[in-house]
Amino acid sequence: MTELNDHYDHYGVTSADDPYSWDDPHRLKERIVTELVTVRERSLTYTDADDDLLVRQHSPLMSPLVWDLAHVGNYEELWVLRAVGGMAPLRPEIDDIYDAFKQPRRDRPTLPLLPPGETRRYLCGVRGRVLDVLDGMDPEAMRLDGPDPLRVGGYVFGLVTQHEHQHDETMLATLQLSGHPGLVPEGGLPTGRSIGPVAPEIHIPGGIFTMGAGAASPWAYDNERVAHRRHLPGYWIDRYPVSNGAFATFMADGGYDDPRWWNPRGWEWMRRSGVRAPLFWARDGDTWSRTRFGRVEPVPEDEPVQHVSWYEADAYACWAGKRLPTEAEWEKACGGHAYPWGDRPPSVGQANLGNRAARPAPIGAFPRGASPYGVEQLIGDVWEWTDSWFLPYPGYRSFPYSEYSEVFFGESYRVLRGGSWATHPTAVRRTFRNWDYPIRRQIFAGFRCARSEV
Incomplete structure (x- = not known):
């Protein structure tokens, strides 16, 4: 992660509680970096487990966790590096494997999936290039009246960030089905209020x-x-x-x-x-x-x-x-x-x-x-x-x-x-x-x- 942290330091990560500044492209770039850092830390935390847990299918309704992890990297490559950055495919042979519409969940364990270690290296390689694309993006193209809808408001980065967060929630559902006891915080929550037998x-x-x-x-x-x-x-x-x-x-x-x-x-x-x-x-x-x-x-x-x-x-x-x-x-x-x-x-x-x-x-x-x-x-x-x-x-x-x-x-x-x-x-x-x-x-x-x- 050292190489990626150098990119993050270039912008200076802002507080996730700051409101978006859609009309200030530089602040928007800072916010995008914050979002990318947050979601990737979340994905890696939920998959910080033995390889056996990651490669097994815990329910036919769900993918192996390692499939979800590589899929978010492949999705990011497709939309940021290729569609916006104009780059050649990094691993074209895996596109079909991680295509959610071509591969039903029940069949994904039978695919030649990238092993967990190789998956993490692939994600790191994609993310470094994604940050390069963000760094080189014309700020004017990110304004809300810009001509390219993938760049307007940093849309493509919102697309891949939200997509990864959605898969992170899916990973949590998979972990719940697996019965795995770890990787889950036990933080405090506010107390409720008595509402009686019938909710108002x-x-x-x-x-x-x-x-x-x-x-x-x-x-x-x-x-x-x-x-x-x-x-x-x-x-x-x-x-x-x-x-x-x-x-x-x-x-x-x-x-x-x-x-x-x-x-x-x-x-x-x-x-x-x-x-x-x-x-x-x-x-x-x-x-x-x-x-x-x-x-x-x-x-x-x-x-x-x-x-x-x-x-x-x-x-x-x-x-x-x-x-x-x-x-x-x-x-x-x-x-x-x-x-x-x-x-x-x-x-x-x-x-x-x-x-x-x-x-x-x-x-x-x-x-x-x-x-x-x-x-x-x-x-x-x-x-x-x-x-x-x-x-x-x-x-x-x-x-x-x-x-x-x-x-x-x-x-x-x-x-x-x-x-x-x-x-x-x-x-x-x-x-x-x-x-x-x-x-x-x-x-x-x-x-x-x-x-x-x-």
Whole structure:
């Protein structure tokens, strides 16, 4: 890392809490270096393990960790070194191996993957050249009115940084499935607040709001655009995500045994799969325990429930006499800024992000992160399932490649919003859209409920 640190020292790494300076290319370059340092340290930390852990496939739903690690380097090479830097391929023979669309996850262990040591050397070689590209980039081309959309606002660097952070979260999900006890921090989190047996609701008045990302978010993905006006009738939304304790009440009331609460496809999936509780939960006498990164511990009643599928979330909402919010309702509940609390990046007192403690924070732990309507914990803790399919916005245009968003549009994937405790702050905002199959449970997903005004 010595060679890379020389590049970092050239710019002087700035605080990750500083707001972006989109109109100051030099400060933007400093911020990009900070982002590149942060994400790579994170990736290397999560893969600082025995080779056997890295090369094994711990679930057919997930890649071997060493595949994810080399993939982020190959992606960075493709977009920064080749697409922007005009460089010749460093390792053209590995492009197909690390193409996520050509190689299904279940098949990746059979590929001739780079060994862990060689993977790290490849990443280091790519990153050194990436910093050279950044160093030589014309500052004028990075301005928001520049002619090349890959350079405007440093977009290509935001693309590869967010992509790597997303794979880092995937690595954490893989580590959780593996039962590996290490590599996980146990930092402190704020305490929650007692909310009683029923979570309070917030009324969101009807009216028009702006949905999606505009020019103020140059690093937003294509599926977050185009910002457009939407009208919503008034509705109610839960102040907090649904807690473990509340979900356990649904289970104790026979929630998994009553088809009245279940989407027909969900009922069929649940009966076929034998699911009877959130993933990683097990009954321990009269209580529930969970396995969290190899540790068995009591299920905390005051944490948001996680590792539930969309079908389980939908069933709970029906049982509670409510429904899941649409993604438009979720986004409107955030208010109109980049984050529920405003436009400054998240602070430790506003949201649980970046793997501070490898778990959600207690319900009510972040009143400073509330939206103008008073809805809390919208960002961080757990990804929140919504009732919406993953579909394009009006005026959508694929950029910079159709395989990121366009190929997934349709009624197969449900939208999730808000990020989780494992999501890095750079990879989440009010407009950020995640998506997955409604049966997925290995992701750090929970939910909150909503109901119509009348």
